[in-house]
Amino acid sequence: TRLVRDWSSDVCSSDLIRRGSQWDYRVADPADGTPPQGWNLPGQPFPGSSRGTAGFGYGDGDDSTDVPDDSNAVFTRREFEVPNPAAITNLVLKVDYDDGFIAFINGVRLAESNAPAGEVNFSIEGTSKHEAGTAETFDLSAGIEALVEGTNVLSVVGLNTLDPGSSDMSLHAELGIVPNVLHANFSLELEGGEARLFRRPAAIGRAHGLT
Numbered sequence: 001t002r003l004v005r006d007w008s009s010d011v012c013s014s015d016l017i018r019r020g021s022q023w024d025y026r027v028a029d030p031a032d033g034t035p036p037q038g039w040n041l042p043g044q045p046f047p048g049s050s051r052g053t054a055g056f057g058y059g060d061g062d063d064s065t066d067v068p069d070d071s072n073a074v075f076t077r078r079e080f081e082v083p084n085p086a087a088i089t090n091l092v093l094k095v096d097y098d099d100g101f102i103a104f105i106n107g108v109r110l111a112e113s114n115a116p117a118g119e120v121n122f123s124i125e126g127t128s129k130h131e132a133g134t135a136e137t138f139d140l141s142a143g144i145e146a147l148v149e150g151t152n153v154l155s156v157v158g159l160n161t162l163d164p165g166s167s168d169m170s171l172h173a174e175l176g177i178v179p180n181v182l183h184a185n186f187s188l189e190l191e192g193g194e195a196r197l198f199r200r201p202a203a204i205g206r207a208h209g210l211t
Contacts, residue, residue, distance in 0.1 A: 016080040017154060017175040019094075020064065024049040025056055028073035030123040040077055040104045040155035042148065049077075056158060057098065059168025062132065071169060072125045072162055077155040080175065085147040091140040092178055093154075096133070098170040100126035100159035105143035106152055115159055126161035132170040140175075 026035075026049040038044035052065030056074045067074050082088060093103055093111055100114030113136070114126045146152075158171030 015174065015176045016082075016091075017078050017173070019172055019174045020054055021078060022051060023054055023056075023076045023078045025052050025065065025074055025076040026050070027067045027071050028075060028122040028124065030072065032122045034119070034121045035075060038107075039075065040153060041107045042079070042151050042153045046077060049075075055096070055170055055172035057132075057168065057170035059166075060098075060132070060170060063170055063172075067169065070160075070162060070166060072123065072160050074158045074169075074171060075122075075155070076158065076171065076173070077153055078173075079151050079153055081150065082147050082152055083149065085144070085149055088144050088147060088177065089141075090178055091143055092176050093138040093140050094135045094174040094176070095138065095156065096135040096170065096172040097130065097158060098132035098168055099128065099130045099161040099166075101171060101173075102157045102159070103138070103140065103173070104153075104155040105140060106146040106148065107155075108143050108146045110140045110143045111138040114161070115157075120157060124157065124159060125163075126159035129161050132168075132172070135172065135174075 024046050026046065036047045039046050054065070055063040056065045056067055056076060057063035058066055058069050058071070095101055095103070097113065102112040102115045102120060103110055114128045114130055116124065116127055154175050156171065156173045158169065160166050160169040
């Protein structure tokens, strides 16, 4: 009996923020000007925000928290705990969005798509159209230096492109860690009996100081 297993296709991650988590959010109102100072920093209040389950949006029925039709943006933030920042070697954002987004960790702008450059305000919109349905992955490892021991904040601004009109909007975000050791190719030969292979995702989290 010969059993061959290629681990290169198995990418395990330790979740810091899971899909469908609870977030603080505030629907943008252009009349309000700019977001409150420190809204995307740890330990700071987020005035005017509500609590809701991701995703956020309207139009397609694929979001848990509805925002008003024709909203130009939704500002979201979610805290996560890092007991030992020195143990974090990478950060990966998965986001499913319609039409754009900007992501920050502890106030540092790290990833974006279909977003204008410059200061973020409540008048911001997406720069082009993009349909949700398939989550995309973004490397946020540049933000490791911004992590602090204890409570950290991932903030994501979901953007809608209103010109020439918009029938929907959506934002679903997740944050995780990809293990440093991603694969091992091997073959296992045995005579009779059976062979069993096990994965232990919890061990990955312990290695990163997350459990």
